Amino acid sequence: MPAPAFPDHTLESAPGAARRSMEAVVNKQGHLPAAVGRLATSPQLLDGFLKISAIFESTTLDPLSREVLIMTIATRNDCHVCVAMHSATLTALGADADLIAALRTEQPLPTERPEAVRQFTLAVIATAGAVDDAALQDFLAHGYTPQNALEVVLGIGAYTMSTLANRMTGAPVDPQLAEFAPAPM
Structure with a gap:
C-alpha cells in the first residue's frame, strides 16, 4: 500500500528542515498536533x-x-x-458560550465589538481588501484603529494559509480537542 500523500510525521520521520519548528510546537503545547505533523511535509509552509x-x-x-x-x-x-482548536482557545479566554456558538454557526455575534471585527473580516474577504468607507468607518466606530484594519489583513492571510493547508492534508482533530470538534455533517 503506498504511503499517504500527507503522512503524520513525527519528529523522527519529518524532513530535517521541519524538525526545529515541530520541536517548538511540542515545547509550547506539550504534544505534536496531527495538523503540524502533516504540514511538516512542507517545512517552508509549516x-x-x-x-x-x-x-x-x-x-x-x-x-x-x-x-x-x-x-x-x-x-x-x-x-x-x-x-476545534480555536473553540478551545476561546473557551480558555473565558469567551461567552453564546459567542462561541454563533461563531461556529456563522451567525451574528451577541455583542457589538466582536461582531464588528467579524463583519469587517468578511468585508475584507468579499471585496479582496477594497472595503468601502462605510465598512471601514463601522469597524473604526467600535474602537478599532486603522492599524487594526491592516492587522485584520495579516490575520486573514495567516489563517487562510492554515485552513487551506489543513483541509488539503485532511488533518484530523487531536484527541485533546475532541470535545470542541464540530459535529460531523
Missing part, C-alpha cells in the same frame, strides 16, 4: 505559518478580536481542525 501566526499574535488587536477573526476564517473555509 515554518511560514508558525512565523506569521506568531506575528499576528503580537498585533494590537486584543486576544478576543484575534480569535473572532480566526474563527470567522475557520468556519468560512470549513476547517474542522481550526474550529
Whole structure:
C-alpha cells in the first residue's frame, strides 16, 4: 500500500528542515498536533505559518478580536481542525458560550465589538481588501484603529494559509480537542 500523500510525521520521520519548528510546537503545547505533523511535509509552509501566526499574535488587536477573526476564517473555509482548536482557545479566554456558538454557526455575534471585527473580516474577504468607507468607518466606530484594519489583513492571510493547508492534508482533530470538534455533517 503506498504511503499517504500527507503522512503524520513525527519528529523522527519529518524532513530535517521541519524538525526545529515541530520541536517548538511540542515545547509550547506539550504534544505534536496531527495538523503540524502533516504540514511538516512542507517545512517552508509549516515554518511560514508558525512565523506569521506568531506575528499576528503580537498585533494590537486584543486576544478576543484575534480569535473572532480566526474563527470567522475557520468556519468560512470549513476547517474542522481550526474550529476545534480555536473553540478551545476561546473557551480558555473565558469567551461567552453564546459567542462561541454563533461563531461556529456563522451567525451574528451577541455583542457589538466582536461582531464588528467579524463583519469587517468578511468585508475584507468579499471585496479582496477594497472595503468601502462605510465598512471601514463601522469597524473604526467600535474602537478599532486603522492599524487594526491592516492587522485584520495579516490575520486573514495567516489563517487562510492554515485552513487551506489543513483541509488539503485532511488533518484530523487531536484527541485533546475532541470535545470542541464540530459535529460531523
